[in-house]
Every structure is written in C-alpha cells, then in structure tokens.
Amino acid sequence: MSFHETPTPIDKRFFTTGVKVLIALMIAGLSFGLYRMIFGLGSTTNLTDQYPWGMWIGVDVASGVALAAGGFTTAFLAHIIHREHFHAIVRPALLTAMLGYTFVGIGLMFDLGRWYNIWHPALPMMWQGNSVLFEVGMCVMVYLTVLYIEFLPVVTERFIGQVNLPGMFSFFNEPIDRLLSFLDNILGKVMFVFVIAGVVLSCLHQSSLGTLMLISPYKMHPLYWSLLSPLFFLSSAIAVGYPMVIFESMIASKSFGHKTEMDILTPLAKFIPYLLGIYIVLKIGDMIYRGTYVYLFEGSTQSRMFWLEFGLLTVVPFLMLLSSRVRSSAGWLFSAASMYILGVLLNRCAVFFVAYQSPFAEKAYFPAIGEFALTIGLIATLMLVYRVFVSILPVIPAPEREAVSNSNASTRIEKAI
Amino acid sequence: MGINRRDFIKQLAGIGGIALFAKDANVWAGEQTTTLRDSLGVLVDTTLCVGCRSCEKACNQINQELPRKTPQSFNDNSVFDKRRRMTADSYTVVNRYNNPGNSGNPVYVKFQCMHCADPACVSACIVGALTKESNGAVKYDPWKCIGCRYCMVACPFQVPAYEYNNATTPQVGKCTFCFEKRTSKGKAPACVQACPMEVMTFGKKRELIKIAKKRIEKYPDRYIPHLYGEHELGGTSWLYLSSLSFEKIDFPKFGYISPPSYTEPIQHAIFKHFIPPLTLFAVLGGFMWFLRQRKTESKSVLNEEGQEK
Numbered sequence: 214m215s216f217h218e219t220p221t222p223i224d225k226r227f228f229t230t231g232v233k234v235l236i237a238l239m240i241a242g243l244s245f246g247l248y249r250m251i252f253g254l255g256s257t258t259n260l261t262d263q264y265p266w267g268m269w270i271g272v273d274v275a276s277g278v279a280l281a282a283g284g285f286t287t288a289f290l291a292h293i294i295h296r297e298h299f300h301a302i303v304r305p306a307l308l309t310a311m312l313g314y315t316f317v318g319i320g321l322m323f324d325l326g327r328w329y330n331i332w333h334p335a336l337p338m339m340w341q342g343n344s345v346l347f348e349v350g351m352c353v354m355v356y357l358t359v360l361y362i363e364f365l366p367v368v369t370e371r372f373i374g375q376v377n378l379p380g381m382f383s384f385f386n387e388p389i390d391r392l393l394s395f396l397d398n399i400l401g402k403v404m405f406v407f408v409i410a411g412v413v414l415s416c417l418h419q420s421s422l423g424t425l426m427l428i429s430p431y432k433m434h435p436l437y438w439s440l441l442s443p444l445f446f447l448s449s450a451i452a453v454g455y456p457m458v459i460f461e462s463m464i465a466s467k468s469f470g471h472k473t474e475m476d477i478l479t480p481l482a483k484f485i486p487y488l489l490g491i492y493i494v495l496k497i498g499d500m501i502y503r504g505t506y507v508y509l510f511e512g513s514t515q516s517r518m519f520w521l522e523f524g525l526l527t528v529v530p531f532l533m534l535l536s537s538r539v540r541s542s543a544g545w546l547f548s549a550a551s552m553y554i555l556g557v558l559l560n561r562c563a564v565f566f567v568a569y570q571s572p573f574a575e576k577a578y579f580p581a582i583g584e585f586a587l588t589i590g591l592i593a594t595l596m597l598v599y600r601v602f603v604s605i606l607p608v609i610p611a612p613e614r615e616a617v618s619n620s621n622a623s624t625r626i627e628k629a630i
Numbered sequence: 631m632g633i634n635r636r637d638f639i640k641q642l643a644g645i646g647g648i649a650l651f652a653k654d655a656n657v658w659a660g661e662q663t664t665t666l667r668d669s670l671g672v673l674v675d676t677t678l679c680v681g682c683r684s685c686e687k688a689c690n691q692i693n694q695e696l697p698r699k700t701p702q703s704f705n706d707n708s709v710f711d712k713r714r715r716m717t718a719d720s721y722t723v724v725n726r727y728n729n730p731g732n733s734g735n736p737v738y739v740k741f742q743c744m745h746c747a748d749p750a751c752v753s754a755c756i757v758g759a760l761t762k763e764s765n766g767a768v769k770y771d772p773w774k775c776i777g778c779r780y781c782m783v784a785c786p787f788q789v790p791a792y793e794y795n796n797a798t799t800p801q802v803g804k805c806t807f808c809f810e811k812r813t814s815k816g817k818a819p820a821c822v823q824a825c826p827m828e829v830m831t832f833g834k835k836r837e838l839i840k841i842a843k844k845r846i847e848k849y850p851d852r853y854i855p856h857l858y859g860e861h862e863l864g865g866t867s868w869l870y871l872s873s874l875s876f877e878k879i880d881f882p883k884f885g886y887i888s889p890p891s892y893t894e895p896i897q898h899a900i901f902k903h904f905i906p907p908l909t910l911f912a913v914l915g916g917f918m919w920f921l922r923q924r925k926t927e928s929k930s931v932l933n934e935e936g937q938e939k
Contacts, residue, residue: 255794262717262791265782293918326777326792326800330757333776339757345893346756346780348901409914413907417900427892428750428784431884443896571788572882573715 220304220607222371223469231468232600235593242590245583246323254326257583263571264578271565272588273320275422276558277313278353279450283461284310284360285415286454290484292408301477304367304608305465306458308599311360314353316595323587345424352418359411363404369397371606420447426564434515436508437568441499448492449527453557455481455488456530456550463547465609473543474610482540482550489531489553496523514577518563526556669747669766670813671835671867672822673842674740676879677852678829681710681724681738688824689722689742692808695801696720713880716741718791718803722821727879737872739879740821740829743768743789743805744859745867746888751781751790753890759802765814766835766867767807775802786863786882786889807867838869845871864888 249257260267283306290296291303322328333339334350341347376390377383423446430438439445459478466473500506508516530553539545566578580588603609687704690696697719710726722742729737745768752760752768759774760781777800782790793800808819817823818832831838842857858876859866862884870881877883900906 249797251797253795253797253800254792258794260779260792260794262715262782263788265779265792289914293914293921295918295921324778326779326796327775328777330774330776333757333774336757339774341755341758342901343753343890343894343897344756344758344780345897346754346778348897350756405915405918409911409918412914413911416910417907421897421900424893424896425780426783427896428754428889429786430889430892431786431882432783440892440896569783572786573713573788573880 219611220301220367220609221611222607223604223609225469225604227600227604229468232597235597235600238593239590239597242587242593245586246590249323249583249587254324257581257587259578259581259584261575261578263574264566264569266569267566267578268562268580268584268588269320269324271562272558273324273591274317275561275565277317277320278419278422279446279453279557279561280457280554281310281313281317282415282419282450282454283457284313284454285412286451287458288363288408289412292405293412299477299481301474301610302458302462302481305461305603306454307360307364308367308602308608309457309461311357311364312595312598312602314357314360316591317353318357320588320591345421345428349418349421349425352414352421356411356414356418359407359414362400362407363411365396366400366404367606367608369393369400373397415450416447419450420444422446423564426569429569432569432571434508434513434568434570435503435505436500436515436519437564439499439503439505441495442564444495445492445499448488448495449557449560452485452488452492453553455485456553459546459550460554463543463550465603469609471609475541475543475546478546479541482534482546485553486531486534489527489534493528493531515563515568518559518567522556522559522563526552526559530556669764669835669867670833671745671766671838671869672819673831673833673838673869673871675829675831675845675871676737676739677871677873678827679724679738679740680827681707681726681736682826683709683724684824684826685740685821685830686720686722686724688820689805690720692811692820693721693806696803716743716789716791716804718793718801721803721805725880727874729874731873737874737879739870739872741880742821742868743807744787745805745807746863747865747867748863748888748890750784750786750863750889753894754780754784756780763807763809763814765807765809767809767813768804769806769809770802770804772799772801784889786884835865835867835869842869842871861886864891 245257254260258267258269287299287303287306291299318331322331325331334341334347335354373390373393376386376393378386378389420443423443426433427438427440427442459482462478463473465471509519510516530549533539533545533549533552539549683704687699687701690699690704710724713725714723716723722740724738724740727737727739729735745766747766749760749762749768752762754760756778757774757776759771759776761769761771763769779790779792779802781802782788782792790802790804792802807813808817812819822830822832831841833841839857839860842860846853846855846857852873853871854873854875856872856876858870858872858881859868864886870876872879872881
C-alpha cells in the first residue's frame with residue numbers, strides 16, 4: 214500500500230564513535246547536574262536576583278517544548294487530515310516529542326530550587342488559575358501522558374506474542390501478553406481522542422509559553438514584548454514542527470545508513486513556507502503596528518539578536534524554502550531546516566533571558582559553563598535514549614529495497630499535493 | 631481505528647460532560663482580583679530619613695530566618711558607597727543619593743517590597759505560595775513553593791530575592807510586612823516602629839494618601855508633587871514622598887496598569903468555561919471524521935499509482 218516498508222527495530226552496531234561521543238557528553242553534563250544538586254544553583258549557574266531565568270529555561274524548557282512540536286504537527290497531518298503519505302514520519306516524530314517533553318521535565322528538575330515539589334501544581338489545593346505558568350505546567354503534564362499513550366501501540370506491536378521473560382518470570386509471559394493485546398484492542402478504538410487532545414493541548418501550552426513574559430512589561434525589550442506573543446509562540450512552534458522532522462529524519466538516515474526519504478521530506482517541506490509565512494506576517498505586522506522598528510538599528514544586544522534570529526535564521530530559510538530546488542535537494546533542505554531550528558532556539562533564548570532586563574541589573578547574564586554542559590549533556594542523553602528506543606522498538610521504517618528514482622518520486626508527489 | 635460515527639459522537643459528548651463539571655472549579659475560570667479598599671500601608675517620607683539604618687537592624691531582628699547580624703554592623707556607613715538592593719539575607723536596605731540642590735545634605739531612601747495592590751508575583755506564582763492578605767501584606771509560604779522563580783521574573787521592582795546557594799531548601803526572600811508577628815495583630819511593622827525620625831507612618835492606605843497630599847500641599851518647596859505608589863501599577867501599599875524626582879532615587883517610571891492585567895485576561899479568555907479548547911477539539915474531531923472519506927479515495931489513488939511503477 215505505501216512507498217515504504219513498515220517500521221522495524223534498527224539492527225546496527227550500537228557503540229559507534231558517535232554514540233561514544235554522546236556518552237562522554239552525557240557524563241560531563243550529568244556531573245554538572247549532580248554538582249548543582251549537591252551545591253545549589255548558585256555554584257553551577259550565573260543566575261542572580263536580577264536574572265532569575267537563564268539558559269535552562271530558555272533552551273531546556275522553552276526551546277525543548279517548541280522543538281518537540283513535530284509530534285503534534287505530524288499527528289495533525291497524518292491522523293487528522295489523513296495524509297497517509299506521511300505515515301512513515303509519524304512514529305519518529307512521536308518518539309522525539311515523547312522524549313523531548315520527558316527531558317523538558319528532567320531539565321526543569323535541575324532548574325527548580327525545590328525540585329521535589331514539582332508535583333505541587335497538580336494538587337487541587339494549590340491550583341492557581343491566574344498563573345500562566347500553572348496552565349503551561351498542567352498542559353505539559355497532561356500532554357506528556359497523552360504522548361505516552363500515543364506511543365503505547367508501538368510497544369504492543371513489538372511485544373504481542375513475543376513476551377519471553379527468563380526463568381522464574383516466564384510465569385508472567387501469558388498475562389502480560391494478554392494485557393498487551395487488551396491494551397492494543399482498547400487503544401485502537403479510542404486513540405483518536407488522544408490524537409485530537411494532543412493537538413489541542415499543544416496549541417494551548419505552546420501559546421501560553423508566549424504569555425509567560427507578558428507579566429513583566431517593564432523588564433522586556435520592546436522588540437520582544439507584544440500582546441501577540443502567544444500567537445508568535447504558537448505559530449513559530451507549528452512552523453518548526455516539520456523542519457524538525459526533516460532535520461531528525463536526515464540525521465537518522467545518515468547514521469543508520471538508510472537512503473534519505475526525500476520522497477516524503479520534499480512534499481513535507483512544501484508546507485513550511487505557508488506556516489512560516491504566517492509567523493513572519495504576524496511578526497512584521499505587529500512590529501509596524503506598534504512602531505517597534507525604531508529599535509532595529511539601535512545596536513543593542515537585543516536588536517542584534519533580533520536580526521540574527523528573525524532576519525537571518527527565520528526570513529532567510531523561509532525564502533530558501535520557497536524554491537522547489539531547495540526543497541528537493543537534500544543538502545539545501547537540511548541547511549534551511551537547521552537554520553530555522555536554530556532560529557527558534559535563539560528566539561526562545563531572546564524572549565526568556567536576552568530581552569529580559571532587570572531595572573537594577575549590575576551586569577548582563579551570560580550562561581556559565583555548568584549551564585552549557587548540562588544543557589548539552591541532556592541533549593546527548595536524549596539522543597542516546599532515542600538510539601536505544603529505535604533499536605528495540607519498531608519506530609523507523611526499514612530502507613526501501615527497490616529504489617524509486619528520487620527526483621521522480623518527489624516531483625510526482627509535489628504535484629499531487 | 632475501527633470506530634463508527636455513533637461511537638465517535640458519543641465519546642466527544644463524554645469529553646464535553648467532563649468539562650461541564652470542571653467549569654465549576656473557578657480556579658480555571660479565574661476569580662476577579664479585588665483591590666483591597668481598607669488595606670493597610672506605610673507612607674515613607676524620604677525627606678525625613680537620616681540614614682541611621684535602624685530599620686535594617688529591626689528587620690534583621692524580627693525576621694528570625696535571616697542570618698543574624700550584630701547590632702554594631704548596622705552602624706557601618708560605608709555601605710552607602712554603592713547602590714544596594716534587597717537580598718535573601720536582608721529584606722530592606724537604605725541607599726544614599728546625592729542631593730543636587732544641597733550637596734551637604736544627601737537623600738536617604740529605604741526600600742523593601744512595595745506590597746502591590748494587584749501583585750504580579752501573586753498572579754505569577756504557579757502554586758499560590760505567594761498570597762495577598764486582606765490587610766495588604768504579600769505573604770510567602772515556602773512549603774508550597776517549587777522554586778521556579780517566576781515571581782522574581784514578574785516583580786517590576788525586582789524585589790523577591792533567592793537563596794541560590796542553598797541546595798536543598800532554598801527560599802524566596804522578601805519583606806513580610808511583619809505579617810505573622812505584627813501587622814496581622816494591627817501593630818506597625820518593626821521597621822516603622824524602630825525609626826527614630828518618624829520617617830514612616832503606618833495606617834489605612836486611604837488615610838495615608840490624605841496625609842501625604844496634605845503635606846505636599848502645605849510644603850510645596852519640600853516635596854515634588856507626586857505620591858509614588860498611589861497609582862503606579864494599580865497602586866502599592868507602600869507610598870513614597872520625595873524631594874527629588876523619583877527616577878533619581880531609583881523608583882522606575884511605571885504606568886498605572888498592573889502587570890497581571892496583561893496576562894490574566896488572555897489566560898481567562900483561553901479557558902472561559904473550557905469553551906475555546908473544546909471548540910478546537912470539536913473542530914479537529916469534525917475534520918478528522920469528514921476527511922476519512924477522502925482518505926479512502928486517496929488511498930486507492932496511491933495504490934493505482936503504486937501498481938503503475
């Protein structure tokens with residue numbers, strides 16, 4: 214029925230050089246994480262009373278959430294508007310989103326002063342409906358659960374009829390097998406509820422992340438404080454979903470020695486200019502309406518950041534992706550996607566700590582080595598866990614045996630869409 | 631997904647039912663922030679302050695959770711050489727400012743939490759660890775706190791400070807308005823009582839505004855005609871009179887709109903009786919259902935093409 218074979222666990226050598234580098238980064242990062250847990254935030258970060266939020270919030274949490282948008286955007290494409298053609302990318306995107314949100318939670322634990330109280334927002338007696346952060350927290354918690362449920366069929370598919378516990382545990386083989394079949398049966402019937410809920414929850418918290426900084430109007434640089442900020446966050450998250458899927462798919466193909474799935478990625482890339490266009494129009498329209506273009510040439514860190522993240526890393530990839538030649542060339546498509554991903558990452562950093570200026574700041578905030586190390590270490594850990602998951606579970610489609618001519622397939626599908 | 635239309639509609643309705651129950655929890659719909667009309671406050675007349683730091687000493691003595699300091703340490707006037715802000719170890723500080731009109735007579739200003747009428751920190755707090763008490767105090771409960779520091783992001787005065795070097799039980803530190811020990815019992819805060827120059831007046835905010843306006847009227851040469859905190863950010867419990875412009879003594883120029891007025895309407899519009907999220911759910915569900923027809927068609931098209939190659 215499809216152009217691709219069904220997802221299969223990856224059966225390749227695990228300890229490659231790449232994996233060894235990731236393990237080293239993980240150990241380095243987690244050592245700093247451990248140091249923070251023992252000696253406190255003050256010893257590991259450059260956070261101060263003037264700059265209470267830094268890189269861990271801007272990258273680990275805010276960018277982590279934005280860059281996990283591939284999960285709900287592909288779910289929308291494949292399940293809600295039934296573009297069957299894109300089914301092959303749903304599982305990898307879902308796995309990335311699931312791990313991405315899990316690591317948002319883990320990253321947050323290092324940033325929270327009283328991390329052991331992280332469950333407090335779930336207690337009805339502590340609900341605080343006026344807090345934007347409360348809404349973000351609740352939505353993220355519920356969405357993480359939804360993502361785990363959405364991922365369950367991958368697990369049941371792998372293990373139904375294959376449960377084989379060693380020795381004394383073999384007694385449990387049959388009950389576990391029956392449980393998996395039962396789950397599979399139920400989930401098949403109700404999954405659509407979770408798929409839609411996932412999209413709704415994503416829209417809610419992606420936008421609310423943009424509402425967070427609206428509470429400090431006097432501390433934010435005017436280039437980054439707008440009542441439309443929730444819409445900017447939502448539209449940029451939606452726009453970065455597919456670039457992220459393209460980015461990951463290409464890296465996975467490369468490292469597993471598969472052929473790049475250009476016949477899927479090229480048609481997928483065709484959506485990006487529309488989605489990114491919405492964000493750019495909103496952003497420029499808001500700038501004209503509020504007259505903030507006067508700050509573009511003031512030469513401040515904030516205005517330079519704006520040129521970098523919006524001018525170079527948002528508008529340029531948008532223009533690139535307008536061209537069908539960029540979309541059908543693996544190299545160019547990868548460059549454009551990577552540029553916008555970096556653009557979103559820097560945009561979140563800009564909003565959460567570059568545009569934020571305390572009235573009595575003594576010096577500007579710049580992340581400490583420990584902050585960089587933990588952030589990089591967590592990303593490395595995420596990639597390792599991803600690698601382990603795809604070797605055990607059927608996530609990534611096996612490579613095509615009979616290669617269809619690449620350009621032929623992609624142009625044909627571009628026409629179809 | 632083998633589901634028929636009836637099941638689909640039934641399940642959508644089920645979700646709607648859950649939301650109808652949930653709407654009663656007004657935590658989602660949002661309560662109106664009330665301006666506390668009879669709340670207490672303190673009027674600070676900066677023109678009277680001589681910089682003796684008795685208020686700092688009294689604050690350190692009454693707030694037992696602060697690191698103990700010797701009474702003599704508060705006689706050290708070298709601290710005035712640079713601008714200080716409150717920290718997790720000191721909830722109030724006095725700063726010295728040059729007086730351009732009279733250089734031999736500098737201006738001293740005491741700072742602490744302003745106890746806003748509609749506090750941004752209280753609105754921001756994810757677990758309600760910060761609360762606005764009916765007497766005007768903004769109170770902090772460390773047992774609820776998760777340490778996210780969003781209150782610090784939110785505060786326009788940069789007041790809440792953090793114990794960054796406490797690895798296990800860090801707290802947000804800020805002026806308590808002596809809530810537990812004094813103001814909840816109607817007594818003036820420790821700093822007000824300790825001041826030998828009677829810089830500060832404790833009382834109902836309405837009365838304090840009257841007193842302040844009378845002073846401005848009576849001594850127009852002594853004060854600039856502005857009572858800081860009367861309207862700033864929707865009003866603050868601590869009010870300030872000054873001889874210098876407020877920007878010169880480190881009071882930021884603020885509008886009259888409180889910060890939560892920007893975020894709370896957005897927040898409550900999105901969750902109004904859960905209608906917007908449910909509408910989105912229904913629209914997406916509708917799309918999903920009706921596009922199923924197209925799915926079957928397009929599938930057969932792809933199959934044909936697949937056979938061609």
